[in-house]
Amino acid sequence: xxxxTTSPLIAILGYHRHMTIDSVSGDPVDESLxxxxxSVYAALFHALAEPTRLAILEHLGSGEHRVRDVVDHMHLAxxxxxxxxxxxxxxxxxxxxxxxxxxxxxxADPTRLEALIESAxxxxxxxxxxxxxRAHRDLHDRDELxxxxxx
Numbered sequence: 001x002x003x004x005t006t007s008p009l010i011a012i013l014g015y016h017r018h019m020t021i022d023s024v025s026g027d028p029v030d031e032s033l034x035x036x037x038x039s040v041y042a043a044l045f046h047a048l049a050e051p052t053r054l055a056i057l058e059h060l061g062s063g064e065h066r067v068r069d070v071v072d073h074m075h076l077a078x079x080x081x082x083x084x085x086x087x088x089x090x091x092x093x094x095x096x097x098x099x100x101x102x103x104x105x106x107x108a109d110p111t112r113l114e115a116l117i118e119s120a121x122x123x124x125x126x127x128x129x130x131x132x133x134r135a136h137r138d139l140h141d142r143d144e145l146x147x148x149x150x151x
Contacts, residue, residue: 047091048116052076053084057113060094064106 047053052074059065059073071081085105088094093113097104107113 044091044093047087047093050084050087052080053088056081056084056088057093057107060105060107061110061114064097064104066102066104068102070105 055074056070059070065073067078067081067085070085071078074081085094085096089096089105092108094105095108097106
């Protein structure tokens with residue numbers, strides 16, 4: 001259920017707990033503005049939280065691709081790739097260019113996305129964790145080879 005203060009994204013994700021964070025200076029803070037700001041960040045991190053979407057972003061880093069190209073590269077169903085691309089597009093991470101019946105996807109801001117991924121890698125490294133999309137793809141490929149019915 002949504003009301004005037006709940007963004008559609010929060011309603012879709014099912015997160016509806018309202019919190020107030022006081023400013024450091026002690027000045028009153030506009031809660032509705034903070035909720036909207038948090039929902040934008042939450043949408044971005046939600047998009048980046050899925051390993052397949054990260055792998056799609058990595059693939060788009062090599063240039064503009066049609067949905068069919070991504071499907072073939074990722075070995076996923078077209079509907080699955082389309083849903084992931086829609087999520088990435090809705091968050092402003094990718095753009096789409098229509099040419100005839102084909103949709104061409106590309107990174108909206110490759111430089112900033114690369115900087116974000118590098119920052120995440122540095123944060124994970126500092127915590128002793130490694131970031132490896134290649135390991136994710138290798139695991140997916142290994143699972144697919146052992147049981148072709150999984151993909």
